[in-house]
Each structure stands twice: as C-alpha cells, then as structure tokens.
Amino acid sequence: xxxxxxxxxxxxxxxxxxxxxxxxxxxxxxxxxxxxxxxxxxxxxxxxxxxxxxxxxxxxxxxxxxxxxxxxxxxxxxxxxxxxxxxxxxxxxxxxxxxxxxxxxxxxxxxxxxxxxxxxxxxx
Numbered sequence: 623x624x625x626x627x628x629x630x631x632x633x634x635x636x637x638x639x640x641x642x643x644x645x646x647x648x649x650x651x652x653x654x655x656x657x658x659x660x661x662x663x664x665x666x667x668x669x670x671x672x673x674x675x676x677x678x679x680x681x682x683x684x685x686x687x688x689x690x691x692x693x694x695x696x697x698x699x700x701x702x703x704x705x706x707x708x709x710x711x712x713x714x715x716x717x718x719x720x721x722x723x724x725x726x727x728x729x730x731x732x733x734x735x736x737x738x739x740x741x742x743x744x745x746x
Contacts, residue, residue: 626725628697628718629668632657633678635705641715649676665691674725676718686729686742693742695726700733 628649630639639651650673652664659667661681668675674695675682683698685691697718705711714732721730724739731738 626722627671627673629664629671629673629675631661631664631675631677631679631682634676634699635678635711637708637711638676638699638705638714641708641711642718645715645719647715647718661685662691665693669694683729683731687740693727693729696729696742697725698729698731700731702734703732704734 626647628642628647630649630651632653634651636651636653639649642649650671652659661679662685665675665682665685669692672694674697675693676697676699678699678701680698682696686693686696699714703714705714717732717737718725721737724730727742728739729742
C-alpha cells in the first residue's frame with residue numbers, strides 16, 4: 623500500500639498498530655522486540671531505519687523541537703484521544719493513511735477531530 627514506514631514505541635496502543643498493519647502500513651512495533659529503552663534510543667533507531675516514529679509520549683516532541691533531534695517524521699497521539707472501540711483505532715489508522723506524504727518530515731499531532739503539523743529538522 624504505502625511506502626510510509628512506521629516505528630511504534632511502547633506508548634502506542636497495540637490495537638492501533640494492528641489497525642495500521644491491516645490497512646497496509648509497514649509498522650515496526652518496538653514492544654515486539656524489546657522494552658525499557660530510553661526515548662532517545664527509540665528516536666535514533668527510528669531515524670536510522672528510515673521510519674516515522676509513532677507515540678503517545680510527548681517527550682518525543684521535546685526531543686524534536688527543543689533538542690533538534692532528527693526524525694524522519696514524528697506522529698504523536700493526543701492525550702485527549704479516546705481509543706476504546708475497534709472503530710476508534712481504525713479511524714486513527716485511516717487518518718494517518720490520509721495524511722500520507724505530509725507525515726515526513728513533520729511533527730504531526732493527531733487530535734480527536736483533526737491534526738496539527740510542523741515541519742521538522744531532518745538531518746543531524
């Protein structure tokens with residue numbers, strides 16, 4: 623489906639990872655390989671692998687903006703999102719799909735009724 627490759631960290635709900643995979647995304651889910659790594663390690667791994675990092679942890683926003691850590695792209699899930707029913711996860715997966723190429727090189731915050739984006743620095 624998509625050339626967009628994602629790296630979902632430990633804060634990302636498994637059901638969202640499965641919904642993204644179902645619609646064709648290549649998602650590397652960190653919890654399937656390891657746990658307990660620092661945010662900076664996740665950020666650098668995602669960048670080295672050419673993947674957009676997906677998380678609900680806003681500390682990644684600080685790394686991207688304040689610390690100018692490079693990202694291929696960064697998707698943050700708003701804490702106001704209510705993700706309970708399967709259709710909630712499917713709706714977010716479809717929103718990510720619809721944003722497509724604008725996800726790189728951007729910081730994208732997925733909110734209940736929309737999204738916000740900011741272009742990121744992509745080179746170290």
